[in-house]
Amino acid sequence: MTLIEMDGFLRGKCLPGDMKVNETNAEYLLRKMNELQQKLKESERYGRQEDITIENLERKVEQLAAENAALKQEEIPLGAIENGRAFADRLEAYPFECQGGNLNMCSDWQELRRCFEHLSEWAMHGHAETPATDAILSEVRASGVDAAIEHLHKKFEGTGRVGVPVMALEWLAKEIRQEAK
Secondary structure (H helix, E strand, O other): OOOOHHHHHOOOOOOOOOOOOOOOOHHHHHHHHHHHHHHHHHHHHHHHHHHHHHHHHHHHHHHHHHHHHHHOOOOHHHHHHHHHHHHHHHHHHHHOOOEEHHHHHHHHHHHHHHHHHHHHHHHHHHOOHHHHHHHHHHHHHHHHHHHHHHHHHHHHOOOOOOOHHHHHHHHHHHHHHHHHO
């Protein structure tokens, strides 16, 4: 109701279109006030739900930031490892002698080579655990599957030909969500 309509209603010059038959002005105003109070309660409830959602998102962002910081602290010096291996390869090509004879036969040299191999293996295959990132990525992938399910429902609505593919996609979404747990 606009300001002009309200003014006309209060002066008795017009009636609102949503006024019920045999409803007095007071009853109408009381009903409208109750409707507005109900809308206010719903919006407050919705606002609280948004606050909860925002808090959850903030917590997930904090977890991701912590994982990211941990990963940055554990930067793997791949260049240094490869340079060390290349340097060791070049040294082996020269006829160096150590106390045990040839450089390749020296136990310290063999230990150094094993260290480089171990470091290289660790750098190439060692991955830090990132449970928060894994959980969020799993949820994103599962949401994509949920979108595909909705698309199939809309596309084949009423045809009866969507049951098996949707069941397979629902199973896939469930499996993706369980991967991160």
